[in-house]
Amino acid sequence: MESRFLGIGELRSTPSVAVVVDVMRAFTVAAWAFARGAEKIVLAGSPDEALALKARNPEWIALKDGAPAPGFDTVNSPGLLRSLDLGGRTVVQKTTAGTVGALAVKDAPLVLCAGFVVAEATARVLRARGGDSVTYVVTGEDGRADEDLACAQYIARRAAEDGPGTDPADYLRRAR
Structure with missing residues (x-):
């Protein structure tokens, strides 16, 4: 191969x-999200797209990298996911690399x-x-x-x- x-x-x-x-x-957090029960992950192309998806789907969890920002539930951190109930939920994720x-x-x-x-x-x-x-x-x-x-x-x-x-x-x- x-x-x-x-x-x-x-x-x-x-x-x-x-x-x-x-x-x-990005993908360490994604693995943790699935391990915590997330149903699926939607990748966003920009912070604005992530926030628009979250606005249309308020039950979704929005993650981004960097500092916390209004509208996002948390940042891309496996440790911070421990405090969130992801069971059966969709995560929208935006990062600068992954x-x-x-x-x-x-x-x-x-x-x-x-x-x-x-x-x-x-x-x-x-x-x-x-x-x-x-x-x-x-x-x-x-x-x-x-x-x-x-x-x-x-x-x-x-x-x-x-x-x-x-x-x-x-x-x-x-x-x-």
């Missing part, structure tokens, strides 16, 4: 399979959003699906964030293996 590692700005065409990686916030990357490849036939917390599950999906090529969208720091690249490389390695294989420790150290 061929692996390409690109920043958002380096995307020139729609890949057939895209794995969008944002370790520090959601932007996912929306940039939204027309791909398969888009997976990942961080280390779901890395093994992501690799299993890629192994099961097969295919010739996967584009890993490294979202942070214009495609240069080492934690995102380390996670993407780990997933790529695990997707190519059958069995226990690669130890994540070296990759996780890069994410600190």
Whole structure:
């Protein structure tokens, strides 16, 4: 399986399979949201879009990165999600890196959003699906964030293996 590692700005065409990686916030928070019972997550392209979605759906939970802001329920923080009841609810999420990357490849036939917390599950999906090529969208720091690249490389390695294989420790150290 061929692996390409690109920043958002380096995307020139729609890949057939895209794995969008944002370790520090977006997709770690998404995994926590699902673990806390969220039914689905809607990615917003801008803070205004997130707030408009929330206005039309007041029961939704609106998350953003950065400082707290009026209209948003909280910021993208796994720790802060612990105080919210997400059971059966929809989360609308806007971030500067992860959601932007996912929306940039939204027309791909398969888009997976990942961080280390779901890395093994992501690799299993890629192994099961097969295919010739996967584009890993490294979202942070214009495609240069080492934690995102380390996670993407780990997933790529695990997707190519059958069995226990690669130890994540070296990759996780890069994410600190």
